[in-house]
Amino acid sequence: MKKLGLFLLPLLLFLLVSVFLLQGLFSDPTARQSSLLNRPVPEFSLADVMDDSVRYGPEVFAGEVTLLNVWGTWCVTCAYELPFLTGLREQGVRIVGLYYEQDLDPDFGAKSVSQIRQDIHKTLGQWGNPYAFNIFDQQRSLSLDLGVSGAPETFLIDAEGKIRLHHIGDVNERVWQEKFLPVYEQVSDNVAALKESGE
């Protein structure tokens, strides 16, 4: 009996460690829960990237389910996901861009606003334009408040302006089907139900 235990115990330990490490192989180290989940979008007042006189606040998310996509023309993966996002827009998904510029930072060398606008025109002309409009987060203050770590990142915001999903990395067919669609359908039902009860 004792000998059996001496044999089984290391085997059991080995199996436990193996399962634990095997899990690690398939886990995504960048995936983590946003601490802003189910909370409203933080306060902000920022200009449109194309027009300084147009300003946006959190109210732009009221009444409509929106994808908020953090991007920049300097970001290669962002350009890569533009065609897919444009496809979503054609299906009726509202997408708002949160644009930030790496090159505007003095640490990375300066780039003028008109140069940025030109680059945006070029990029969107080439890969498709999924955006209803783009919020210009020049100081990256809203990005910091949203817990953005880089680009691309995408938030799903419900009709009440609450954050329901925070995805780090590009949105593609697989991510959309597995991660976004279930939540999107759920909050869209909400909107439909709200409209019905309002009538």
Added chain:
Amino acid sequence: MRWYAGLLLILSLSPSLQAVQEVYEFDKPAQREVFQRLSENLRCPKCQNQNIADSNALVSQDMKRKVYELIKKGYSEQQVIDYMKQRYGDFVYYQPPLNPLTLMLWMGPVLFMGLVLVVLIRRRKTQEKGFDKAMLAKAEKWLEDDK
């Protein structure tokens, strides 16, 4: 020797040595200490394992700047940590809080030490049992004989 001097020259001209380091100035040395400690204990959300002091990622620079602003505004160390946690989650601070998710992390070492203690005590007991009276008597006898 000449090639060595040339190499040194090239190295000294490389841009990494001339990289602009942002300078944060404080009125009080205590504030500077807090800043130092915070930038060493806040974790860069973009990198896999670097604090914001070591990281050159854009987000780390933004966070450092924010930490500086907040300290200047009179935030305490804990208030700055909470500010960052609110945005980037518990991940952002190197000291994990005690919650159901991290329970194993905190209790693991204690459990392990407890286990070792139990094993040690049990072994001690079986060893003590091994010295029975007959053996002791035999040993005594040998000692007597040696005299």
